[in-house]
Amino acid sequence: MREGCHNHRRRTMTGALLLLLPLLFPSLFTPFSHAFPSLLSELNAPNPRHSRLLRSALERQTSAEQQTELWRPSPIQGSKPCLRQDSTLSLPEKSQGYIQVFLDGGLNQQRMGICDAVALAKILNATLIIPHLEVNPVWKDSSTFDEIFDYYAAAIRANRVKTAPVHASANWCLDNVSPVLQSYGIAAVAPFSHRLAFDNMPKYIQRLRCKVNFQALVFVPHIRDLGDSLVSCLRYPLNTNEAGSSNYLTRVTDSKDKQGSGKFVVLHLRFDKDMAAHSACDFGGGKAEKLALAKYRQVIWQGRVLNSQFTDEELRSQGRCPLTPEEIGLLLAALGFDNNTRLYLASHKVYGGEARISTLRSLFPLMEDKKCLASSDERAQIKGKSSLLAAVDYYVSMHSDIFISASPGNMHNAVVGHRTYENMKTIRPNMALLGQLFLNKSLTWVEFQEAVVEGHKSRQGLLRLRRSQQSIYTYPTPDCMCSA
Ligand SMILES: *[C@@H]1O[C@H](CO)[C@@H](O)[C@H](O)[C@H]1NC(C)=O
Ligand SMILES: *[C@@H]1O[C@H](CO)[C@@H](O)[C@H](O)[C@H]1NC(C)=O
Ligand SMILES: *[C@@H]1O[C@H](CO)[C@@H](O)[C@H](O)[C@H]1NC(C)=O
Numbered sequence: 001m002r003e004g005c006h007n008h009r010r011r012t013m014t015g016a017l018l019l020l021l022p023l024l025f026p027s028l029f030t031p032f033s034h035a036f037p038s039l040l041s042e043l044n045a046p047n048p049r050h051s052r053l054l055r056s057a058l059e060r061q062t063s064a065e066q067q068t069e070l071w072r073p074s075p076i077q078g079s080k081p082c083l084r085q086d087s088t089l090s091l092p093e094k095s096q097g098y099i100q101v102f103l104d105g106g107l108n109q110q111r112m113g114i115c116d117a118v119a120l121a122k123i124l125n126a127t128l129i130i131p132h133l134e135v136n137p138v139w140k141d142s143s144t145f146d147e148i149f150d151y152y153a154a155a156i157r158a159n160r161v162k163t164a165p166v167h168a169s170a171n172w173c174l175d176n177v178s179p180v181l182q183s184y185g186i187a188a189v190a191p192f193s194h195r196l197a198f199d200n201m202p203k204y205i206q207r208l209r210c211k212v213n214f215q216a217l218v219f220v221p222h223i224r225d226l227g228d229s230l231v232s233c234l235r236y237p238l239n240t241n242e243a244g245s246s247n248y249l250t251r252v253t254d255s256k257d258k259q260g261s262g263k264f265v266v267l268h269l270r271f272d273k274d275m276a277a278h279s280a281c282d283f284g285g286g287k288a289e290k291l292a293l294a295k296y297r298q299v300i301w302q303g304r305v306l307n308s309q310f311t312d313e314e315l316r317s318q319g320r321c322p323l324t325p326e327e328i329g330l331l332l333a334a335l336g337f338d339n340n341t342r343l344y345l346a347s348h349k350v351y352g353g354e355a356r357i358s359t360l361r362s363l364f365p366l367m368e369d370k371k372c373l374a375s376s377d378e379r380a381q382i383k384g385k386s387s388l389l390a391a392v393d394y395y396v397s398m399h400s401d402i403f404i405s406a407s408p409g410n411m412h413n414a415v416v417g418h419r420t421y422e423n424m425k426t427i428r429p430n431m432a433l434l435g436q437l438f439l440n441k442s443l444t445w446v447e448f449q450e451a452v453v454e455g456h457k458s459r460q461g462l463l464r465l466r467r468s469q470q471s472i473y474t475y476p477t478p479d480c481m482c483s484a
Pocket of ligand 3: 440441442443444447
């Protein structure tokens with residue numbers, strides 16, 4: 001923390017952490033997306049690939065029991081977050097010096113890095129420096145993170161620890177970083193992402209990581225406000241009257257008693273062009289699409305894409321193809337979500353654009369995205385700011401009744417972990433099963449539905465214990481949890 005740098009040597013990062021996203025993460029996803037002009041986004045609309053299933057799904061009937069079951073919150077599973085039980089979390093007598101870390105990657109990777117940095121500072125009894133811009137009197141208004149980042153980099157180059165191995169132990173840190181601290185009073189660890197081990201850490205360090213990630217690290221008020229606006233827009237939707245004029249907005253009141261009313265699902269749909277190209281799967285756009293994706297793959301990754309050695313069928317049956325909006329729609333329909341389900345699409349750019357989303361929308365007409373925000377002023381605040389959008393999506397995802405992610409990745413892992421910690425319902429698609437089901441063109445809707453329901457019974461928030469090497473932020477049990 002910058003202010004800690006000036007006066008309060010003993011202050012560490014364990015207090016209220018604020019994450020100032022717009023400044024911390026200026027351009028999350030941009031480089032690749034702009035590297036190659038979009039040949040395809042406006043290409044002829046891809047037809048539904050599973051039209052037979054789709055026809056049945058559009059006419060689906062769901063029972064009241066099915067609905068009750070779906071919206072039922074996760075049961076208490078014998079453990080709850082461990083909090084305020086550690087007297088070891090007091091501040092050290094004296095700070096051993098200042099610690100800096102350098103974090104790359106997107107929002108969620110940096111989030112993990114911040115938590116690990118706090119843990120490292122604790123291991124070393126050091127004071128952690130993090131650009132803390134929002135309420136800081138020194139940097140108020142004038143600076144961007146980049147300016148500060150460069151300034152720091154120049155200032156501490158001689159004290160940089162470059163050799164941290166992936167998943168370094170606490171002892172490694174004590175042996176290699178402490179001496180630098182002792183000599184210079186300040187040490188920087190870069191690169192730092194994924195450098196701190198998840199295994200064999202003292203319990204109080206694990207608890208501290210949990211506390212930082214799941215409790216202390218909160219978004220700035222501005223982001224929470226936008227998130228709250230979205231959440232309330234989803235829970236208490238406004239109904240445009242028939243003339244379609246936004247001057248006449250009325251609260252929807254007719255469906256109050258129905259199952260799932262006032263509730264919503266967040267669907268994290270990361271189906272962008274990078275993802276589509278990198279997966280090397282066939283998305284039904286014919287030869288033109290295949291060629292264009294292959295070319296894109298060549299430009300961006302120079303042929304270093306493992307998946308391109310496999311056929312589409314092999315990839316699908318192994319569950320290595322991201323689910324398309326159509327496929328995730330069929331999954332949700334098969335699980336029993338009816339066409340009154342309010343779905344929030346947490347997603348920035350969908351490869352293929354509205355043409356691909358329209359199939360999903362036909363299954364879930366009440367699907368919403370950030371357009372749900374009431375005022376144009378609010379919409380203007382987030383327009384084109386992908387980092388801020390990612391933070392808002394994270395926030396909304398943490399306030400939904402159900403979360404489901406159509407593709408694995410950092411956002412998926414972060415939200416799944418956080419929701420597990422809060423015992424909130426999450427559905428994890430069984431990609432391999434779905435891949436195999438979608439390959440079978442003779443499957444009837446009923447067969448599809450039975451297989452989907454059966455194959456997802458244990459994937460709706462059942463507790464999964466962290467295994468060796470796995471991230472504590474994705475699998476908070478057992479490290480962050482105590483028996484209830
Ligand atoms: C929802 O589905 C039912 C029958 O399955 C249909 O009658 C109704 O029109 C659908 N509603 C919407 C908004 O599409
Ligand atoms: C950190 O401080 C604690 C308590 O003040 C002490 O027990 C521990 O040995 C210190 N560790 C280091 C590496 O300075
Ligand atoms: C497709 O599904 C049908 C009905 O379940 C089954 O009889 C058939 O063996 C499956 N085909 C393949 C190739 O798996």
